[in-house]
Amino acid sequence: MTPATPLDPAPFLRRLFDRAVEVADPMRSLARFxxxxxxxxxxxxxxxxxxxxxxxxxxxxxxxxxxxxxxxxxxxxxxxxxxxxxxxxxxxxxxxxxxxxxxxxxxxxxxxxxxxxxxxxxxxxxxxxxxxxxxxxxxxxxxxxxxxxxxxxxxxxxxxxxxxxxxxxxxxxxxxxxxxxxxxxxxxxxxxxxxxxxxxxxxxxxxxxxxxxxxxxxxxxxxxxxxxxxxxxxxxxxxxxxxxxxxxxxxxxAPAQSLAAAAELAEAASCEVRLLGDRLEGEAREVAAEQAALARQIKAGLTPADKPVLLLSGGELTVTRTGDGIGGPNAEFCLALALALDGAVGIHAIACDTDGVDGAAEVAGAVIGPDTLGLAKAAGLDAATALQRNDAHSFFAAVGGQVVTGPTLTNVNDFRAVLILPD
The missing domain is CATH 3.40.50.10180 (Glycerate kinase, MOFRL-like N-terminal domain)
Incomplete structure (x- = not known):
């Protein structure tokens, strides 16, 4: 296959998610059992x-x-x-x-x-x-x-x-x-x-x-x-x-099979894949802070000659709802990740539920990049306020960061990928 260009990370991350969903489609996977x-x-x-x-x-x-x-x-x-x-x-x-x-x-x-x-x-x-x-x-x-x-x-x-x-x-x-x-x-x-x-x-x-x-x-x-x-x-x-x-x-x-399929696709595109596990749990914003810190650390150690690094993880994060917004754990993870990265150059991410529904919204999740907070500011949005209100889906609808799939007809939990590009 033709390797995905690191200059076009959002479509590449979406292809990884689509591949994770594809291998879990019952029409492809059930018959042999x-x-x-x-x-x-x-x-x-x-x-x-x-x-x-x-x-x-x-x-x-x-x-x-x-x-x-x-x-x-x-x-x-x-x-x-x-x-x-x-x-x-x-x-x-x-x-x-x-x-x-x-x-x-x-x-x-x-x-x-x-x-x-x-x-x-x-x-x-x-x-x-x-x-x-x-x-x-x-x-x-x-x-x-x-x-x-x-x-x-x-x-x-x-x-x-x-x-x-x-x-x-x-x-x-x-x-x-x-x-x-x-x-x-x-x-x-x-x-x-x-x-x-x-x-x-x-x-x-x-x-x-x-x-x-x-x-x-x-x-x-x-x-x-x-x-x-x-x-x-x-x-x-x-x-x-x-x-x-x-x-x-x-x-x-199970989630492990879908993550493995996404990892294979990423490796074929010359990425170094680091699997963080298929059973992560915890508050979405807390896990986002941890992965942002890890991504920054990896980014600081990359040279222009290095491969892009992809952090893959699955599991099921949670949200303790205190606000009145429209959100879900995957979108909240992405919003908290964008805030923690604060526009860090060369770091992009996607987080989606493989069933196509993040929380109660008909949205699978979201994708972010270094320009996410800038787009929000231009639209008159404050990301921190949106996070406080648990309003991540509204936030990403306004900045064009939503991932909408419709019914995927399968469900192997959450899919998260953080792509770290060398300068």
Whole structure:
């Protein structure tokens, strides 16, 4: 391939992101993990932002199938047998609750000769909606919204979600017992623990209601009065439960694979790639400050004869929301990075969510360069004020730095690349 010119960094960074998304497309990656179609009754279920595309990939191999999959609004795909229902994310809605009830009805009465294929990806925590007894949908929505604004990591949020649900924490798999189940998963969680992908609807869980209560206390999450008592009615399935004995969980796509594909493309363009890890967590602005300091240090040591250096990282950053703006962790990372770099020459970056949605906005993320703050000043914007208001998406819309992809139909977490060019 023709190496990307370091004089055109923004399109180069976008190509790296697009490559990371491409390799995680279920139509390219799922088929080799499918067994031959089993004899007898086969039921396909699923939930998540990639689940409809996964269902489409299944029918491309197996033909029309019986089943029901729940995905985010706008992420539906044409299937010949599997019914696709669209619902709200990241805060659940009545459409998701109705579809989840229908999914449970579909699983009821299956026998040991039947086979269930479960397709699970990030977003299933909001799309599979069956509140535990004593909690209304409106109360569950309030808990979800409060968790999202708290700054708690996804692993902690999912502990609470499991114990307030009748389908998460292995309960969906238990509902299908004694049928045999294969769950194919796309990981969007740091560390790729299947128990936390979509809050683990097909995976047993060892956490307790006390653990969920501790999360609420540690991150000062306000909850309706019904929640503390409802946690005690949790039906989360322990890993040793015999109802999970016929379940196989397989992660077939993960952030590490996408970062590796982007790294290969960057190396072909004569970059020196430094992988910072695929499981970074923490406040977006704090991680941005750390990477800005590292980028400045690397820049200071480069000579004109050196290769460009690319810092790659994945994981899932968080935002403790205190302002009234429109933002998301990837855009906030970029805004904080631009402020920390303060126009440093030769340093460019992109940060995007691979599902095409950063926070609740229909924007994947943002791209920055040495001119970002100058463009903002010319537009009458103050970057520090925008960061304080958690208004990163509005900021990048004004300076032309938004990355908008539309539905990518996959979800392998956040993608960050910082490009450091020699003088």
């Amino acid at each position: 499918l067994p031959d179609r089993p004899a007898g009754r086969v039921v396909v279920i699923g939930a998540g932002k990639a689940s409809a595309r996964m269902a489409e990939a299944v029918e491309a191999e197996w033909g029309p199938c019986e089943g029901l999959v729940i995905t985010r609004y706008g992420y539906g795909r044409p299937c010949r047998g599997i019914r696709i229902v669209e619902a709200a994310h990241p805060v659940p809605d009545a459409a998701g609750a109705a579809a989840t009830a229908q999914m449970l009805d579909l699983l009821a009465g299956l026998g040991d000769g039947d086979f269930v294929l479960a397709l699970i990806s990030g977003g299933a925590s909001a799309l599979l909606v069956a509140p535990v007894a004593g909690v209304t949908l409106a109360e569950k929505q309030a808990v979800n919204a409060a968790l999202l604004a708290s700054g708690a990591p996804i692993s902690a949020m999912n502990v609470v979600r499991k114990h307030l649900s009748r389908v998460k924490g292995g309960q969906l798999a238990a509902a299908a017992y004694p049928a045999r189940m294969l769950a194919l998963m796309i990981s969007d969680v740091p560390g790729d623990d299947p128990a936390f992908i979509g809050s683990g609807p097909t995976v047993g869980d060892a956490t307790t209601p006390a653990d969920a209560a501790q999360v609420l206390q540690r991150w000062s999450v306000p909850v309706p009065a019904s929640v503390p008592e409802a946690l005690l009615r949790s039906g989360v399935i322990p890993p040793c439960d015999p109802r999970l004995s016929r379940v196989e969980n397989v992660i077939y796509a």
